[in-house]
Amino acid sequence: MRFPFSRTAPVPAPATAATETGDGGILLETSGLTKSYAGADGELPVLSGIDLTVRAGEIVALLGRSGSGKSTLLRCLAGLLPPSSGTVRYRGTPLTGANPGTALVFQTFALLPWLTVRQNVELGLEARAVPPRQRARAAEQAIDLIGLAGFENAYPKELSGGMRQRVGFARALVVEPDVLMMDEPFSALDVLTAENLRGELMELWDSGQFPTRAVVLVTHNIEEAVLMADRIVVLGSRPYGTIRETVEVGLERPRDRGSAAFDELVDRVYRIMTGRPKDTRPAARPDPERPDPERLDRRTVANTPLPTASVDGLSGLAEMIAHRDGRCDLADLAEELGLDIDDMLPQVDALDLLGFAEIHGDDLLLTEDGTAFAHADVQDSRALFAGAALDVPLVKLIANSLGGAPGTTLRAGFFRDLLAHHYTSEQVDRQLETATDWGRYAGLFGYDAARQEYRLDEAQPGTMPR
Ligand code: ADP
Ligand code: MG
Numbered sequence: 001m002r003f004p005f006s007r008t009a010p011v012p013a014p015a016t017a018a019t020e021t022g023d024g025g026i027l028l029e030t031s032g033l034t035k036s037y038a039g040a041d042g043e044l045p046v047l048s049g050i051d052l053t054v055r056a057g058e059i060v061a062l063l064g065r066s067g068s069g070k071s072t073l074l075r076c077l078a079g080l081l082p083p084s085s086g087t088v089r090y091r092g093t094p095l096t097g098a099n100p101g102t103a104l105v106f107q108t109f110a111l112l113p114w115l116t117v118r119q120n121v122e123l124g125l126e127a128r129a130v131p132p133r134q135r136a137r138a139a140e141q142a143i144d145l146i147g148l149a150g151f152e153n154a155y156p157k158e159l160s161g162g163m164r165q166r167v168g169f170a171r172a173l174v175v176e177p178d179v180l181m182m183d184e185p186f187s188a189l190d191v192l193t194a195e196n197l198r199g200e201l202m203e204l205w206d207s208g209q210f211p212t213r214a215v216v217l218v219t220h221n222i223e224e225a226v227l228m229a230d231r232i233v234v235l236g237s238r239p240y241g242t243i244r245e246t247v248e249v250g251l252e253r254p255r256d257r258g259s260a261a262f263d264e265l266v267d268r269v270y271r272i273m274t275g276r277p278k279d280t281r282p283a284a285r286p287d288p289e290r291p292d293p294e295r296l297d298r299r300t301v302a303n304t305p306l307p308t309a310s311v312d313g314l315s316g317l318a319e320m321i322a323h324r325d326g327r328c329d330l331a332d333l334a335e336e337l338g339l340d341i342d343d344m345l346p347q348v349d350a351l352d353l354l355g356f357a358e359i360h361g362d363d364l365l366l367t368e369d370g371t372a373f374a375h376a377d378v379q380d381s382r383a384l385f386a387g388a389a390l391d392v393p394l395v396k397l398i399a400n401s402l403g404g405a406p407g408t409t410l411r412a413g414f415f416r417d418l419l420a421h422h423y424t425s426e427q428v429d430r431q432l433e434t435a436t437d438w439g440r441y442a443g444l445f446g447y448d449a450a451r452q453e454y455r456l457d458e459a460q461p462g463t464m465p466r
Contacts, residue, residue: 027101027178027214028054028077032086035072040420043084046072047241050086052233054179059205059215061229063222063269066308066342067427069241070218074183077216078102091178101178103171103212105185109164111156111171117143118152121170128175142174145209147200162193169201173211180212184219191338202228206253220342222273222331226265227255234272245272263331267362270331273341274348274359300393302422306434309350311385311441315373317347318356318366322374326366333364350434354388386442394419394435399444402456409455412447 033050036043047069054060054077062070075081076088079099088095090102103124111120121139130138143152146166156164165185172180186194204210219225225232229249236244247269251261320337321328334344348364351357356370366374373384389395398415402408412432419428436447436454446455 025056026053027056027091028052028099028216029089029092030077030083030086031089033073033076033083033088034085035069035076035081036084037424039422039424040417044422044424045084045240046424047076049242052077052243054214054216056178056213058230059217059228061217061219061225061232062235063219063225063232063273064235064241065220065237065273065345067430068235068237070220070235071183073235073241074104074181074216074218077179078104078181099179102181103173103175103177105165105168105172105180105182107184107188109156109161109168109188111164111167113156116153116155117148117159117167117170120156120167121174124171124175138174139170142170142211145204145211146170146173160193161189162197165189165197176211178212179214179216180210181216182218185217186224187219187221198224198228202254221340222266222269223257225249226251226262226269227257232269234269236273244275247272266331267329271362274330274345301397301419304353304393305423305427306392306394306431306438307346307349307353308430308434309346310434310437314347314350314354314356315381317344318351318370318374321357321364321366322371326371327363329362330359330364331362353392354385355391356388382441382443385438386444389438389442389444392435392438394431395439395442395444398435398439398454402445402454404456406456409448409451409453412452412454415454 035047079095
């Protein structure tokens with residue numbers, strides 16, 4: 001144990017610890033990491049080909065949208081999930097179980113309500129069989145370090161969200177892990193509390209008082225990643241989690257959110273996250289010469305996952321852009337509206353998929369159809385939307401499958417089974433929800449939630465005349 005640490009006798013600055021590990025300071029290393037979860041056709045990959053290193057002295061951010069596999073990757077690094085293939089090494093040794101060099105901080109705090117702050121913090125040490133007196137001393141120091149002094153005997157329900165998360169930090173730090181792992185630790189907090197906590201943590205890190213050698217931070221917040229990380233690993237999620245690009249953040253600390261260099265990096269990361277690998281662009285209109293359009297649909301359904309975006313949300317975004325003369329910078333718009341990427345990027349994808357908007361560099365541009373859609377009244381808007389939605393593979397598949405005869409019904413389970421060959425069950429649920437929302441708004445088909453059935457009503461055209 002390296003305890004006790006204190007403000008007057010700081011532990012060595014993290015960077016100086018690099019030499020201890022030999023091996024260029026590499027603490028964690030994955031090679032060819034793949035992780036799959038069960039699907040209808042067996043295992044479906046959610047992470048593939050992940051090669052990642054975490055070195056002593058650095059903060060690495062894993063950045064990606066919801067569903068890109070960040071939490072899965074963090075759990076693999078912590079040894080809580082075995083990889084499906086590839087390896088995770090801690091200080092050169094492949095993991096066979098929980099990683100002894102890591103401790104985790106969760107988004108939802110995960111405190112035991114019947115234990116006091118002190119007892120919750122000591123939990124981390126009990127699991128490691130530290131004798132009671134040492135435990136008490138270590139807990140007191142961690143509590144002091146993280147700004148919880150005075151709250152030792154409080155129960156979690158007496159604490160604000162920020163104070164609860166401090167307990168989460170103290171509980172992880174009390175074991176002095178080589179690598180502190182944080183899974184969206186600020187995202188359940190209000191904006192001001194989150195900013196305060198980030199600032200305090202960064203001060204501790206910069207001053208060398210942080211009793212850990214490296215940090216892995218999972219986040220979907222681009223600014224948070226640029227503010228805190230030395231390196232940002234951007235995960236993409238099409239069709240499954242891969243590393244899109246790694247960005248070195250060379251900014252001096254403490255970092256200035258207002259600086260041009262900070263803005264430039266935020267924009268760059270936005271570009272990486274909104275860029276699209278070429279082979280997964282929305283499918284072109286089916287070739288009329290093809291004999292079996294439905295087969296083609298099934299193939300494109302596999303390559304064109306629907307974003308989780310409601311008609312209201314994507315319409316709102318289209319109107320926002322229209323008010324800005326049809327063009328706007330994504331990072332600026334997000335900041336102005338106080339949206340994070342999980343609120344905004346699915347809507348951006350939706351507009352793109354529907355042919356209502358295109359991404360050019362940092363900017364989102366409404367197309368001609370998108371401009372018409374943004375300005376249309378309700379009836380016209382539905383008609384325009386119907387035309388666009390029929391180019392979206394899953395919506396088209398449902399509409400096509402219903403044929404064209406009013407009264408036809410089809411179980412949602414039919415599409416669920418079909419999608420289950422390509423996506424995990426959570427992904428299937430989300431996509432069907434979107435397709436149902438879009439198809440209903442477009443008037444292409446109806447949906448009976450109680451019977452879980454799609455159906456074609458009198459007034460509904462199903463597929464448009466060809
Ligand atoms: P993130 O943390 O980036 O939001 P996750 O790692 O939680 O992503 O999930 C990645 C993908 O794996 C998602 O599509 C999710 O639905 C799926 N997934 C996560 N956990 C499980 C599980 N236990 N079983 C099946 N699928 C899962
Ligand atoms: Mg997650």
